Amino acid sequence: MTPTRPYRVLVTGVSNPLGAEVARRLAPHVPHLFGCDLRDPISALEEMDFVHADTRHVAIGKLIRQLNVDTVVHLAVMVDSPRDERSIHETDVIGTMNVLAGCSAPSGRVRRLIVKSSQAIYGAGPGDPSFFSEEMTSVERPVSSVTRDLLDMEQLVSEFAVRNESCQVSVLRLGFRVSEDTTLARYLSLPIVPTFAGFDPRLQLLHEDDAVEAIVRATLGQQSGVFNVAAQGVVLLSQAIAIMGGTPAPVLPPYGRWIGRLALRALTHVDLQSHLADVIAFGSVMDCAKLEAELGWRPTYTSRAVMDALARGKTLEVIEAPSPPQEYELQVYLQRRRRNARNGQTAAPVLEAHR
Amino acid sequence: MIQAKTQKQRRKESKPAEIVQPGPGPRLAKSVKRLQRQAPLLAFQGLSELSARLRQMTGRDVIDMNRVMEFAQFMYKQQELMRRGANYEVDEFGFDPQWTESFLSMFMVLYRDYWRVETSGIENVPATGRALLVSNHAGVLPWDGTMIKTAVFAEHPHPRHVRALVASLFMGMPMLSWFLRRTGQTVGHPDDTRRLLERDELVLVFPEGVRGTGKSFKDRYRLRRFGRGGFVATAIRSGAPIIPVSVVGSEEIYPMVADVAPLARFLGLPYFPITPTWPWLGPLGMIPLPSKWRIQFHAPIHVEEHPPEAANDNNLVMALADEVRDTIQQGIYDNLKRRRGVFL
Numbered sequence: 001m002t003p004t005r006p007y008r009v010l011v012t013g014v015s016n017p018l019g020a021e022v023a024r025r026l027a028p029h030v031p032h033l034f035g036c037d038l039r040d041p042i043s044a045l046e047e048m049d050f051v052h053a054d055t056r057h058v059a060i061g062k063l064i065r066q067l068n069v070d071t072v073v074h075l076a077v078m079v080d081s082p083r084d085e086r087s088i089h090e091t092d093v094i095g096t097m098n099v100l101a102g103c104s105a106p107s108g109r110v111r112r113l114i115v116k117s118s119q120a121i122y123g124a125g126p127g128d129p130s131f132f133s134e135e136m137t138s139v140e141r142p143v144s145s146v147t148r149d150l151l152d153m154e155q156l157v158s159e160f161a162v163r164n165e166s167c168q169v170s171v172l173r174l175g176f177r178v179s180e181d182t183t184l185a186r187y188l189s190l191p192i193v194p195t196f197a198g199f200d201p202r203l204q205l206l207h208e209d210d211a212v213e214a215i216v217r218a219t220l221g222q223q224s225g226v227f228n229v230a231a232q233g234v235v236l237l238s239q240a241i242a243i244m245g246g247t248p249a250p251v252l253p254p255y256g257r258w259i260g261r262l263a264l265r266a267l268t269h270v271d272l273q274s275h276l277a278d279v280i281a282f283g284s285v286m287d288c289a290k291l292e293a294e295l296g297w298r299p300t301y302t303s304r305a306v307m308d309a310l311a312r313g314k315t316l317e318v319i320e321a322p323s324p325p326q327e328y329e330l331q332v333y334l335q336r337r338r339r340n341a342r343n344g345q346t347a348a349p350v351l352e353a354h355r
Numbered sequence: 356m357i358q359a360k361t362q363k364q365r366r367k368e369s370k371p372a373e374i375v376q377p378g379p380g381p382r383l384a385k386s387v388k389r390l391q392r393q394a395p396l397l398a399f400q401g402l403s404e405l406s407a408r409l410r411q412m413t414g415r416d417v418i419d420m421n422r423v424m425e426f427a428q429f430m431y432k433q434q435e436l437m438r439r440g441a442n443y444e445v446d447e448f449g450f451d452p453q454w455t456e457s458f459l460s461m462f463m464v465l466y467r468d469y470w471r472v473e474t475s476g477i478e479n480v481p482a483t484g485r486a487l488l489v490s491n492h493a494g495v496l497p498w499d500g501t502m503i504k505t506a507v508f509a510e511h512p513h514p515r516h517v518r519a520l521v522a523s524l525f526m527g528m529p530m531l532s533w534f535l536r537r538t539g540q541t542v543g544h545p546d547d548t549r550r551l552l553e554r555d556e557l558v559l560v561f562p563e564g565v566r567g568t569g570k571s572f573k574d575r576y577r578l579r580r581f582g583r584g585g586f587v588a589t590a591i592r593s594g595a596p597i598i599p600v601s602v603v604g605s606e607e608i609y610p611m612v613a614d615v616a617p618l619a620r621f622l623g624l625p626y627f628p629i630t631p632t633w634p635w636l637g638p639l640g641m642i643p644l645p646s647k648w649r650i651q652f653h654a655p656i657h658v659e660e661h662p663p664e665a666a667n668d669n670n671l672v673m674a675l676a677d678e679v680r681d682t683i684q685q686g687i688y689d690n691l692k693r694r695r696g697v698f699l
Contacts, residue, residue: 126527129544130448136546198529200537202449234447242441254529282526285447304444 006071006112006219008032010064012055012099013076013116014048015039017179021212022073022219023048029220034067036060037076046334055095061102064110071112073219074099077153079118080182082271085145092149093156100160103167110167114218115157117173119204119230119286121150124278131287134173134226144274154226161224168224172214175206175230175286176279178310185310187270187280193241194264196257197250201283202234205306210299214291223294228286233302237280243307257281395427425460432457448551450539452516458538459508466505469645470604474506476652479598482513485552486655487590488559490600491578491683492567495609495628497521498643499602500540503559506650518551519559520544524625545589552593559600560586562676569614569626575606576687584676587658588666591675596655599679601686604648607697609633646697649690653682 009026013019014035020042023035027047035041036053053063055076064072076099078091096115103110122132123143129136137151154171161169178185187193206229214229241248252260257277265271272280292298301309360368383391390397406418436457445451466472480486490503504517520543526532541547543560551558561567562581570579590597611628619627633640658675665671 126532127523127542127544129546130541131546131550133546196529198531198533200533202445202447202536234445234449236445236449239441239443239445282532283449 006030008034008067008069009071009073009219010034010036010067010069011048011073011075012036012053012060012095013074014050015041016075017042017181018116018208018211018215019075020045021208022075022215025212025216026073026219029216030071032069034069036063055098056090058098058101060095060098061105064099064102065105065108068109070109071114071219072099072103072110073114073215075116075215077116077118077150079120079146079150080177080184080273080276082183088146089149093152096153097156100156104160104164108164108167112219113157113160113167113169114215115153115169115171116215117150117154117171117226118146119173119175119228119284120144120146120275121154121173122284122286123147123275124201124282124284126282128282128284131285132228133287134228134290144278146273146275168222170218170224171226172218173226173228173286174211174214175204175228176276177206177208177211178306179208180310180313183270183272184276187264187268187272187276188240188244188307188310189246190268190270191246192249193246194251194260194267195237195241195248196252196260196281197254199250199254199281200236200238201279201281202285203237203240203279203283203303204230204234204285205303206230206299207301207306207309210301213297214295214299217295217297221295225290225294227291227294228288229291229299230286230288231299231301231303231306232288233304234283234285235303235307237283240307243304243311245311254281399423399427425463429457429460432460445537448518448539448541448547449536450516450518451537452539455516455538456508459505462501462505463509466502466509470502470648472502472506472604472648472650474510474650474652476654477506477510479652479654480507480511480515480557481596481655482511482515483555485555485593485595486557487548487552487586487595487597488517488557488600488652489586489597489679489683490559490561490602491687492561492563493570493575493602494605494643495568495611495626495630496641496643497525497561497568498608499605500559500561502605502648503600503602503650504538507557515557517557517559520548520561522565522625524565545585548586548589549593552589552595558595562586565625569628570611571614572606572610572612576603576691578680578684578687581676581680584669584672587672587675587679590658591661591666591672592663594659594663596657596659597675597679598655599653599682599686601651601653601683601690602648603650603687603690603694604646604697607646608643610644644698647694647699649694651686651690653686656682 009030009032011019011023014023015037023033023045027033027045033048034051035048036051038054041050051063053060074096076091076095078088081088103113121137157169157171176184178188210231211229238248252263257274261272261274261277288298402418402423403420406420409417436454443451443453488503490499493499500519504519507517508514516539518539518541521535521540523542525535526542541551548558563579564582566579609628609630611630613629615627615629619625630640656679
């Protein structure tokens with residue numbers, strides 16, 4: 001074991017599709033892999049020890065210390081969620097605070113921390129530069145609640161990075177993803193898509209596959225800092241809609257974004273969050289030069305290819321089907337057996353593995 | 356493995372070939388169909404004959420066939436654009452060259468026939484590589500930007516697209532934001548200027564900004580303050596020569612007699628103009644007056660000879676900005692002298 005390679009890795013938010021895929025790809029590279037989330041994982045992964053844990057409780061810090069992990073991949077950050085703003089705030093800000101508290105414990109062994117953030121942190125407005133570099137976040141202008149939460153969260157993370165120099169902290173600002181369950185994808189797949197009258201912004205997207213690859217590379221790499229992760233090139237909104245086979249209908253009023261949102265919800269049952277409403281009016285494009293320079297890798301799909309993939313219905317198939325319960329129990333049993341064998345059959349499970 | 360089939364089996368399984376029937380619709384006689392196909396050609400032939408006759412009779416070009424052909428070309432281009440559907444690429448700024456070029460022929464009509472623009476010094480614009488065009492800004496609506504774009508595209512031996520920087524205010528407006536981005540414009544942000552110059556584009560800036568467009572008629576052809584010289588600093592950092600551009604004629608398209616500031620503030624606009632026609636005639640007041648225009652591209656000022664660190668030298672930057680401003684102002688006076696009258 002070299003000190004620079006991640007040895008014991010904890011992945012938070014492992015039960016969402018992104019987290020599950022990250023865990024699956026990390027497993028062959030990492031001797032000990034732990035995962036935690038509120039819900040059951042959507043598929044059982046034999047190499048991973050799964051723990052039910054809520055990042056919103058202080059207990060998560062205890063878990064990090066007890067598991068003795070050296071790398072934390074913090075993916076329990078909600079951006080695109082049907083839940084209310086309050087629970088997004090709790091998860092993003094309070095959850096991250098608890099994870100950071102666990103990492104910065106006096107005898108902390110955490111050497112690397114990867115935090116998932118989002119392109120939503122930049123917001124979108126008419127006066128914005130055409131490309132957002134990593135340092136272009138601004139708190140002055142009126143921002144949506146998600147943007148504010150993400151700004152708060154990254155503030156906490158950067159403070160942590162300053163105080164703990166022994167820990168390499170990477171923040172990945174992932175571009176907007178259009179797998180089948182995101183709001184943006186549901187919006188773009190409508191047969192008739194209401195758009196803001198007189199606006200046809202540029203969209204920059206990120207393929208699910210590339211998002212996973214970026215997180216895995218960041219976990220196994222040596223870099224630290226904030227990185228924009230998004231596909232190359234842009235598509236226009238009208239172009240994206242045409243690729244999906246829909247018809248753009250410029251019927252939403254150009255002024256008063258919240259009226260447009262209400263109208264859209266009434267017409268199509270797609271609840272576009274306010275930061276997304278700004279994006280489909282003004283567009284938001286990130287500059288990913290830093291990612292390419294420091295990770296030596298760039299997303300393989302262009303924005304256009306991401307849209308084509310969505311149109312073909314071929315976004316990354318994370319899990320074939322939810323595993324049946326018996327199989328899940330079997331996996332838990334195998335995990336315990338494996339762990340007991342490793343610990344010389346003495347130690348009781350560190351934490352209750354399942355319920 | 357695929358089983359080999361005998362001839363007999365194959366014949367047994369085969370189905371009769373389907374005959375594709377033409378879709379339902381009015382059945383036209385063959386002669387009518389032929390006429391339909393040949394209609395555009397026949398129309399052109401008839402029109403050209405008519406124009407030739409008229410020229411014989413009157414001795415002048417009453418119907419200019421070149422213009423007619425241009426119009427037909429424009430329509431065909433639009434049809435082609437409709438046909439490409441979603442199969443096109445825009446660059447990262449949202450610029451769609453094919454789409455823009457189809458519209459340039461429309462601006463050509465304004466350029467040639469309406470404002471009768473006379474362009475000089477086009478050879479000062481480089482055929483390749485980066486350069487920063489700096490121009491005076493006038494007229495209530497930024498028509499001068501479109502005319503400089505058209506001039507470089509139409510008159511330059513190596514047609515190039517000029518990428519203008521516009522105020523963020525316009526990027527927030529419906530229709531305009533879409534049109535400006537699609538035709539290659541971007542926000543007037545220093546970062547955007549740098550990126551465009553690094554991609555070896557021809558960038559057009561109006562350092563006067565809305566102070567230039569919103570000045571009243573009695574102040575015409577008097578340049579406002581040139582910002583804080585930010586454009587010079589960006590040019591030095593990117594190693595791009597500055598080409599001053601003087602535009603004459605843009606001041607008279609909307610003679611602005613007054614500015615209703617409270618109304619402008621209420622509407623969130625930088626100014627609310629009162630001209631002899633606006634707002635009295637409603638939308639008709641938006642029609643610009645047909646003044647005579649002259650555009651002059653001056654010799655480049657080679658700021659790229661300074662090292663990039665010189666961009667932090669405020670003295671040098673302000674001196675260069677003044678030099679650019681003086682060149683433009685001098686060019687305006689020269690061209691005003693050469694012009695016989697406002698509308699001639």
